[in-house]
Amino acid sequence: MKENLSTFEKCLSRYGHSYRCAASAFFIIGFMPFLPGIKPTRKDMDLRMSKGTIKKVAGPLVIAEGMRDANMFDVVRVSSQRLIGEIIEIHGDKASVQVYEETSGLGPGEPVESTGAPLSAELGPGLIGSIFDGIQRPLDDIMQQTGTRLTRGVEIPSLKRDKVWHFVPSVKAGEPVVTGDVIGVVQETEIVKHYIMVPYGVEGTVVSIAEGDYTVTQTVAVVQGADGKKNEITMLQKWPVRRGRPYKEKLSPDMPLVTGQRVIDTLFPIAKGGVAAVPGPFGSGKTVVQHQLAKWAEADIVVYIGCGERGNEMTDVLNEFPELKDPKTGYSLMKRTVLIANTSDMPVAAREASIYTGITIAEYFRDMGYSVALMADSTSRWAEALREMSGRLEEMPGEEGYPAYLGSRLAQFYERAGRVKTLAANPREGALSVIGAVSPPGGDISEPVSQATLRIVKVFWGLDAQLAYRRHFPAINWLTSYSLYVDTMEKWFNTKVESDWTSLRARMMHLLQEEAELEEIVKLVGMDALSAPDRLKLETARSIREDFLHQDAFHEVDTYTPLEKQRLMMKLILEFYDVSSQTLADGVLIDKLISLPVHERIGRFKYTPYDRVKAEYDEVVREIHTQVSELAQQKEEF
Template sequence: MSKGTIKKVAGPLVIAEGMRDANMFDVVRVSGQRLIGEIIEMHGDQASIQVYEETSGLGPGEPVESTGAPLSVELGPGLIGSIFDGIQRPLVDIMNATGSNLTRGVEFSSLKRDTVWHFVPSASVGDEVESGDILGTVMETEIVAHKILVPFGVAGTIKSINEGDYTITDTVAVIESADGSTIDVMMMQKWPVRRGRPYKQKLSPDMPLITGQRVIDTLFPIAKGGVAAVPGPFGSGKTVVQHQLAKWAEADIVVYIGCGERGNEMTDVLNEFPELKDPKTGHSLMQRTVLIANTSDMPVAAREASIYVGITIAEYFRDMGYSVALMADSTSRWAEALREMSGRLEEMPGEEGYPAYLGSRLAQFYERAGRVISLGKNGREGALSVIGAVSPPGGDISEPVSQATLRIVKVFWGLDANLAYRRHFPAINWLTSYSLYGDSMSGWFNGNVDEAWMATRARIMKMLHDESELEEIVKLVGMDALSAGDRLKLEAARSIREDFLHQDAFHEVDTYTPPRKQFKMMGLVLAFYDMGLEALQKGIRIDDLVKMGVREKIGRFKYIASENIEKEYQDIMHKLEREIEDLSRREEA
């Protein structure tokens, strides 16, 4: 164990000498208060340490001690429903012991050592097992079965395994390896956060992560195991979008990282999530959620570690065969922490002061997402989807963090302050956003929703783009310069914007729209446009088409419960045909 002394203190950066035997990324204890830190640079016997706690009062000559191990997380029963800080300290336990403010040097186990869990084996004595195989399960909450896996690097024959009540540090199974040695397996294992957990095979992203949000699922879908960025200025609805995804996305487990966000926003999350009812199970959303809270007033170095802690926990549940959604809010604050530490290390700055390795660090984080076959003889399919919010200063996405993120992610949901100002939510701009997963998932949508899905989606997108061009003409020469067909297209596009893309997160029906209903909604708008074009050719006036009573029915279709959509769809189509026939007869008369 390497021991040294403090030479220099610069904010969260501490330089220690006499650390020649220490290694990069070793966790160290700094001073007599035993503050947690991590070695991020070595020069001879000098180690540069980023300290994850407040360093005021530290001075040269105080002791520094290396633990000889990298920053790791504890993985096991007790993760679900917990609230951790950026280095996986349990915030509720710390608050109960020390009060509302974090105390420096406080030492708590990440997972409770005294909680007893009922272990049910799924393997038997004599079974040959390897890394990633399931030994048994623990019902962690009413809806999450926590699978106890053979740790990485362990293989052999099970000598003993018993059902019963155990703590996470008790031995639940003994495995004899090929060389005759025995390994005691506990329910808890540790994993270094900066190293991705291994898997057998990565699968292509050809299945969508259905979210129930129409603008996302229809126009800019994200794949299971995909990555998305949500950049937007203050007040454009990033947090509400992430709440909706956490609540409705087809994910078994949600990991929410509040990375450098305002304390009051994180408080809202901590208060709302336990009260939110999980629509799939009827239980609290917290029964399948892990929260990591690292607010803007917490030590900046821990912010840098928080997203690695979160994604390691997410990978652990992915290895069990679950679909996991990870929300990082926001990676801009993480990049600011990176910039601050880089500045204190006196590294050569890149664009806008960010370190030159900003892009590669972001890529290392996002590339840990994916749909994979896990380790083990009967590898399970699991998925880890990552949605990262970006908070560019002043909403300017030409800044380095946004640009570096866009080079990595395949889905860009660009939030627009003007849409938010007009109370159009979600404020995702359909002209600037994109998804590169659309073509690879076309087979799934055409096969599982309707064979005309992709063709219908393409028509909707074209109509929205045509509308933006027609709006420019209207601004220059007025509405009267447009042909009747173009005016009809503008009306149909307005219906797409106001009736289809606008979605009320707080309405009990409109908050979630299944894909089949989304397809029917698109069909109604396009039916109005197609029948309207035919009617115009028969001489019916555009003003009469626009004022048809059925248009209100089309607009209110989004409030129809899912079980009634087929009947309501047919009723609206019949009403549309009847009203156009009535207009035709009136015109002929």
């Protein structure tokens, strides 16, 4: 190969032999920064930076001509204001660009310039505790520079370039490393260690590495490959947001993501690395459920995406999260949280990108070996952004105007979740769990976004407006919700908690289902028509609903329930049912059983602090047996 070949020609010789047209080679050039051993030259940059002019402006959609050399999903700069956008469609030399900023004032003839690289997230120290917009622009830095109003065309790096981090190496010079290996550690916050990993496509021998204070762009290590090429490694990596980060192996979802929320952990559990949907109408408590999961779920890192939410709701999140105390460490919850705020009044195109930005950041922490929980609130607003852009592109509409590819786009997002073994010589185990809120119009889950989501996710927490109106929270309807992880996690619950967990859960579900059937009879013929055993079932089901499923998110004890306490609560309710069933068979009146004082103690058991749970449980069980026995004796004496 000649010495003066450009990197573009080298790319063709290495990767382009199987391609039949030059356009494919230009696609390769677009991904040069992510290919091993390839670094673009200035000549290649000029080749890739296609320049055109605006032909048409339609809201957030700009049609540019003269863009024949550009690629799909290239980031572009539009007009002299350098508004950021992304190419989403190409016809000949015309490119359709979705602009992530307000396009008012733009007109034909203004310049459009492609950067030649896809929309990418910056990954490195400084992510935790930050608040970004949908395309990872730091909102706090923008406010300091431009004030409280977002200024168009602002160019601020996602991660601070001047902040210094203390880097502690975990390998030595001369040691071999491969993609995904940890070469050092940065203490990012008091509770999060940020592991600096070998970037994708780099492997070889460490030539130099040293402890010290560095910015994210300074070289912390040099790795020499088998071909003799030296790769300088910084603490900053970039990754295209629309491509999932690779891993070695995906593991079975057989471990629960414990949340401390009884209706979730007991009846409809989600696995670590699982996916769940929380559909519900306005006011049914979607946001509170996600806040509870963010605070209490057994996740090391939380990524919260406010995708098209109301500005006041997002303001509440931004105000509350710094004040929430992490129950495990006592520090602010923001010390392990990344927030992405894209409110409903922000440009619609950025809303579409926000969930990809969020899940790319979440995958990055998963690759460090952390358990990550991602909350997307809400995917309905994201789907509306898809619908608007699809309409402006004049694509053939599908059901209710949504694009025909709605289902596949949702699947691409949710399928990036999972519990995996990471890329490394000694693989770590990381998990990314995704909980997506869905806001169906009028609470009608037969609409396309809800139905497309249900075909993908394995956990459905159906929020019910009627339960919310009755002040039953969390308002998850136990008759319509389901979890397909129950069978795969049965062994874990029976081993790690107690062998009777699955049977207790099954009995409670059966009583709740029987209650629904009996209530239909009561509506027709009245309560008096029921037999005593059926009335006892109704009373027990009421106790399950009010004493077990109802949970006060703002009570210092009831807000979180450990698994062992959940099990004892189930046993207590079913103990009363079993003892009362036996006594009914001996002729005791159902009205006297229902009015026993022990009911109040069963109801207040959920407010018992965990260190007193076992003693209180034993006392209440003794009281159940004592009071029911006294009833039986009174009947015999009578």
